[in-house]
Amino acid sequence: MQPEQPYFAHHPGRFFYLRDDESGELFSAPFAPIKAELDSFEFQPGLSDIKWKIKHSDIELEITLTLSPDLAAELWHVKVRNSDRQSRKVSLVPYFPVGYMSWMNMGAHFDDELNAVVCTSITPYQKLEDYAKNKHLKDITYLASDVKPTHFETSLPRFEGQGGLHNPTGLSDKRSLSDQPSHYEMPACIMQFELDLKPGDESEYNFVFGPALDKQEISDTLELTLSDNKAHAAADYASYIESGKGVLNISTPDKIFDQFVNNWLPRQVFYHGDTHRLTTDPQTRNYLQDGMGMAYVNHEATKQVILTSLSQQKRDGEMPDGILLTPEAELKYINQIPHTDHSVWLTLILESYINESNDWAILDELLSWHDSDDESTVLEHVNMAMRHMCGARDERGLPYIAQGDWCDPMNMVGPKGKGVSGWLTQALSFALQSWIRLSRDVNDANELDKFQETVDELVVIADEYLWKGDWYARGITDDGVTFGVPEDKEGRIFLNTQSWAFLAICQMLCKPREC
Incomplete structure (x- = not known):
């Protein structure tokens, strides 16, 4: 990567x-x-x-x-x-x-x-x-x-x-x-x-x-690859790659573009989603994002990603920094660094999965917790994840960043526990809006009302603390320094806090502008 x-x-x-x-x-x-x-x-x-x-x-x-x-x-x-x-x-x-x-x-x-x-x-x-x-x-x-x-x-x-x-x-x-x-x-x-x-x-x-x-292992491998079976070995791999073809196929006058959409794009999605980036402890965010892509290749794999992830969630709703895929796997490297955005991707992967599979029954599946044998539905697991994120905010209502959000290297913003993320403010809003939309007919009405109240708060909060006249700031450090602003010599503007402002429907960026 x-x-x-x-x-x-x-x-x-x-x-x-x-x-x-x-x-x-x-x-x-x-x-x-x-x-x-x-x-x-x-x-x-x-x-x-x-x-x-x-x-x-x-x-x-x-x-x-x-x-x-x-x-x-x-x-x-x-x-x-x-x-x-x-x-x-x-x-x-x-x-x-x-x-x-x-x-x-x-x-x-x-x-x-x-x-x-x-x-x-x-x-x-x-x-x-x-x-x-x-x-x-x-x-x-x-x-x-x-x-x-x-x-x-x-x-x-x-x-x-x-x-x-x-x-x-x-x-x-x-x-x-x-x-x-x-x-x-x-x-x-x-x-x-x-x-x-x-x-x-x-x-x-x-x-x-x-x-x-x-x-013996060498001998067994050669029996399957160098003997009379060698033609089958190549055919088996071709069949495996074909299984990741995806659900979309286009034909346009631009044949290079066709190759990109029909072959290269699903191949990359399949590679990430099927191999989990060649690790047994993928970062939770990566695991969920790659699983989201698999919804358009093999949605059963996406379902497994959702269930595996939620089964390792803490009872208070917090998601781990990494997902363990084998019994001997351990959280290593980046997964030992606290990041605060993992739960955002739960609602997005669920929406992608249900849109492709129409499998609403997944919301009723029962799963235990990482630190509790109690079983709760997927619906309740996601509700708890959203509650935890809504609670992990400062006195202004801005989400804490800890030692990173979607930007892994942003580890000097909040190591003292006070730094907040501008992007996560928007991402939390977008995740809540997705969850409200997805679970409207099956979720508790009072729960949804609380989530909607938080969405409304986040819009106001983003405009009050993050809007800097022409764009949204990236965050505020432990020491109260707002960065990603016009006064910065470097890192003046971050793309994610502008693009996700549109997704979150933040007022200042979405309103008509004077030219």
Whole structure:
């Protein structure tokens, strides 16, 4: 979710060297680490795979990567073709680094039974209680092939030598890889396939790259991916991606826009909603937002997000900073920092879900609480969440920000417990309006009246304390400093407090303006 990191010489990746075994000329694919100027280069992102087509010195490479819906494995397919008019002797050398694994028992070897380079290590521990946990970690990384390599290498220092990755010693002077294991050195998965290609000939290779607990797990994975089942593995992943297609399909004169709406957009929503951003303790806000998107892809997943989230709510209505998805999961990093906006997203995800599913019965489902075995309906859970948010306000009626709202880094506004959020003032109003609208026919009338009173208060409060003539301020710090105002040299205006003012129907921004 963060900006792409800059690349460096030993940046992790998946690389393929191609060497002319007669001239010694060397290039790499798809591009790094040699970064030679290629004759042609194509990158083809598919719906369930990505593909590179490279041509250089009359040798063509087609590299395809797909994944498995169930296994932690990358499935690579490489095709090498001789487009020259004469026969060529070349070496294909996949180079898959695994990085610094551990200072305990780090090494690698070639396993003839698996036809794989297997890199091993032991995760170090200092706390005695971590020993049992670490025994279940996948400390093995392997690269397996469906074709036996001519040679292999397991040591990154031995392969790179003094030449660097752009001209590795292990491939210089037409030499072959060492066929040696490595012990207490930086391991890597490297194979060499010597090819003798007549004009027009091509050779194909399948590779599986992934982590494993032990040799048996590698064997089981290869049985499903490199044997006769390898075609099924790719088809299964394509079917999995198709299941996230979404409910909307458009056709316009702009075909690029069609691709964006029909494929890219639901794919991104599906990725977030199905993998939970690859964490077992997603931040509550993220979990609910991603679940909201899934309402338009697979609304049953959205329902599960709602029920899982509310089952971890405190009895006083407060939502946790993170949602635990597995028994062993723990709240980590950002989820240990108090944020105050999580309940806002409950009403919004419920509205999205019910609009798509028409499942009003969800409001009657019974759930316990994080700190109580008492069972209450989803309706009551959300009522309690709204009550808690309405109560978490200062003497002016502005919501506290604690150490952040939707803007995670805004941790210096309210660490003393006094800072308030301009955006959350509007977001609370919008959430209450959504809940009033959604639950009008099933909720207690007195409860709804109280919520409406709070909405009316928030409109007045926002205009009184946050409107600064041309726009709404972002918040007020513990020390009473209002920020996001015209007088600020930096951070003068924040988009969210203007866009959400429209959602919350704040009077000053929504009224006709003089030009």
